[in-house]
Amino acid sequence: MSLTNVFNIAGTGMNAQSIRLNTTASNIANAETVSSSIEETYKARKPWFQVLEKQWKDVDGLDRKLDVRSQVGDGVKVAGIVESDAPLKKRFEPHHPAADEEGYVTYPNVNVVEEMTDMMSSSRSYQMNVEMMNTAKRMLQRTLTLGQ
């Protein structure tokens, strides 16, 4: 049944967007987390979205309709979380407890403006997935009243 698949697809979309929202929250919370070396400093994290391909491959001998549907993806997946390789910011703060020998403190490469737009985008996408699921739910509920 295709319509129940819409639930799964919307579910993967909501899951992916909530992971994206989580990384954004983590990035903003750690925007000022300093350290004395580049290796230890927090780096902005971004989710890596990919199409979730259908697991079911055997389409031979099935309906042509099913054939078409087997070409569609099954939603979206988070293939991984990648750290941004943007340059880290160094600031001269010799009185800071985490300052290195030369008096520099390393700040994360989190761009707060970028994170805020990302946050808006992901919350809108999340809403869209919820809306999609609601529509599919109404369609299914309608179908259940067939012949009544």
Next chain:
Amino acid sequence: MSALSFKNSLGIHPQTMQLRAARAEVLANNLANADTPNFKARDFDFNAMLDAESRRSLEMNATDQRHLRGNVNTDSELMYRNPYQPAIDGNTVDTQMEQSFYTENALRYNASFEFLNSKFKGLKNAIKGQ
């Protein structure tokens, strides 16, 4: 065949609803991947598919194995959408357009449902004979 058989009396509406549900899945996948880099939005030609679906019942009967099969061949391939505003990350999902297609598809699904429902009501009336 009697007119009361399901195949004859329900018309094209069961196939339409099935196709609408299949299209809902395709469009839902587009919407879920609205932020996926390099994802290309896809869709199928609904009218062509429905046409193929209704013509499939007109396939010729072969009473001898030497008879030619009058198969109706149609390409029921998923196609890629031409984006209005392609994104820099290679994504071609126009969220607003996909959302409007999805809503339209749902409405048309409901319309087909109404038709099918009234067909069933008609059959019920015929059975009761009141």
